[in-house]
Amino acid sequence: MGRWTFPGHVGFRYAVLGAGRQGTAAAYDLAVRGNADSVLVADVSLTAAKTAAKRVNTLSGGRTATPVKVDVTKRDSVLRALKGVDAFISGVPYYLNLALARWALAAKASMVDFGGNTGLARKQLALHRQAAKAGVTIIPECGLGPGANVTLAVYGMSLLTRPVDVRVYDGGLPQRPRPPWDYDLLFNIEGLTNEYVGTATFLREGALVDVPALSEPEEVQVLPLGKLEARVTTGGLSTMPWTYEGRLRTLELKTLRYPGHWARIQAFADLGLFSEKPVVVRGNRVVPRDVFHALFAPQIARKDVRDVAVSRAVVRGEKAGRRAEAVVEMLDRFDAETGFTAMERTTGWHASIVAAMIAKGEIPPGAYPVETGVPAQRFVERARRRGLSITARVV
Numbered sequence: 001m002g003r004w005t006f007p008g009h010v011g012f013r014y015a016v017l018g019a020g021r022q023g024t025a026a027a028y029d030l031a032v033r034g035n036a037d038s039v040l041v042a043d044v045s046l047t048a049a050k051t052a053a054k055r056v057n058t059l060s061g062g063r064t065a066t067p068v069k070v071d072v073t074k075r076d077s078v079l080r081a082l083k084g085v086d087a088f089i090s091g092v093p094y095y096l097n098l099a100l101a102r103w104a105l106a107a108k109a110s111m112v113d114f115g116g117n118t119g120l121a122r123k124q125l126a127l128h129r130q131a132a133k134a135g136v137t138i139i140p141e142c143g144l145g146p147g148a149n150v151t152l153a154v155y156g157m158s159l160l161t162r163p164v165d166v167r168v169y170d171g172g173l174p175q176r177p178r179p180p181w182d183y184d185l186l187f188n189i190e191g192l193t194n195e196y197v198g199t200a201t202f203l204r205e206g207a208l209v210d211v212p213a214l215s216e217p218e219e220v221q222v223l224p225l226g227k228l229e230a231r232v233t234t235g236g237l238s239t240m241p242w243t244y245e246g247r248l249r250t251l252e253l254k255t256l257r258y259p260g261h262w263a264r265i266q267a268f269a270d271l272g273l274f275s276e277k278p279v280v281v282r283g284n285r286v287v288p289r290d291v292f293h294a295l296f297a298p299q300i301a302r303k304d305v306r307d308v309a310v311s312r313a314v315v316r317g318e319k320a321g322r323r324a325e326a327v328v329e330m331l332d333r334f335d336a337e338t339g340f341t342a343m344e345r346t347t348g349w350h351a352s353i354v355a356a357m358i359a360k361g362e363i364p365p366g367a368y369p370v371e372t373g374v375p376a377q378r379f380v381e382r383a384r385r386r387g388l389s390i391t392a393r394v395v
Contacts, residue, residue, distance in 0.1 A: 025348030
């Protein structure tokens with residue numbers, strides 16, 4: 001079983017572990033465009049799984065999605081769910097993905113995940129030999145960023161003869177910003193603040209360097225949104241800097257926000273509210289980041305999200321012996337017809353496109369980072385077919 005099909009097999013069997021927002025969007029895409037016989041929607045909450053599967057079936061006009069209760073912390077529960085599955089998407093917290101990758105080998109089911117931690121992703125990639133031997137493909141860290149942003153950067157690099165400097169900008173924003181934050185929460189608050197601490201690994205003069213989060217502010221024009229502000233955030237390039245060390249002079253990423261937002265976030269950081277080191281308040285030990293989450297999340301969470309997702313790669317180098325610049329940009333908006341946000345579409349569909357590529361045998365067995373494992377041009381073509389607006393120009 002696993003990803004290789006038997007004679008007469010028409011479609012593929014998929015699973016999505018985690019019936020959250022991005023997972024549901026991915027399940028929908030697999031049901032509609034993944035040549036799916038079935039899509040198992042799994043969650044520790046059977047109610048959540050049923051809700052997501054019903055939504056997928058209603059939107060797709062079929063009965064492809066089936067709900068099931070799965071505890072992803074238990075090996076036997078996961079192996080039962082993955083029996084006969086060609087490829088699955090992990091939409092559960094990032095710290096569970098390494099164990100899931102190991103269990104994927106036992107189940108002989110290929111795996112894609114939404115990632116969230118470069119160190120764990122590198123441990124998943126260390127399973128390359130075992131995966132190849134098992135006939136399983138593992139590609140961690142798919143989504144908008146890391147994920148599609150890396151694929152678009154690789155695509156931009158392919159448009160030049162010799163890419164030298166690569167700068168990536170991305171972000172999810174409300175179409176109509178509300179003061180004072182001018183930001184809507186589009187994914188887990190813990191994942192958000194995790195990008196605002198520590199250091200990002202970039203390439204400068206061809207060498208790996210660590211750059212502090214929230215540093216190096218820059219103004220960026222993004223039509224039709226106008227002037228945005230970009231700052232360094234962590235983890236968004238995943239393993240790409242290590243892959244291209246010595247091959248590119250510059251590789252960096254910054255996250256886009258409306259003007260003024262970063263100044264407010266910087267104040268919270270300076271105050272120490274992103275720290276996970278407990279402080280004593282009136283005799284009680286309190287984690288500052290927990291306090292920040294409790295206060296900030298309700299103010300930026302809303303049910304009627306109308307968002308826009310942006311990912312831009314600017315690649316400078318040479319083409320046909322002259323200096324050239326390639327700019328690749330993906331811009332997507334909330335879809336009223338399906339109710340999926342731009343963040344759900346761009347995150348979920350990068351993963352689902354990759355999962356479908358694996359199921360169809362377009363990516364060989366083994367464990368690969370996004371930058372080497374995902375055929376960039378093929379992704380762009382298939383994303384465009386799904387209505388994601390991706391433009392590319394070389395000047």
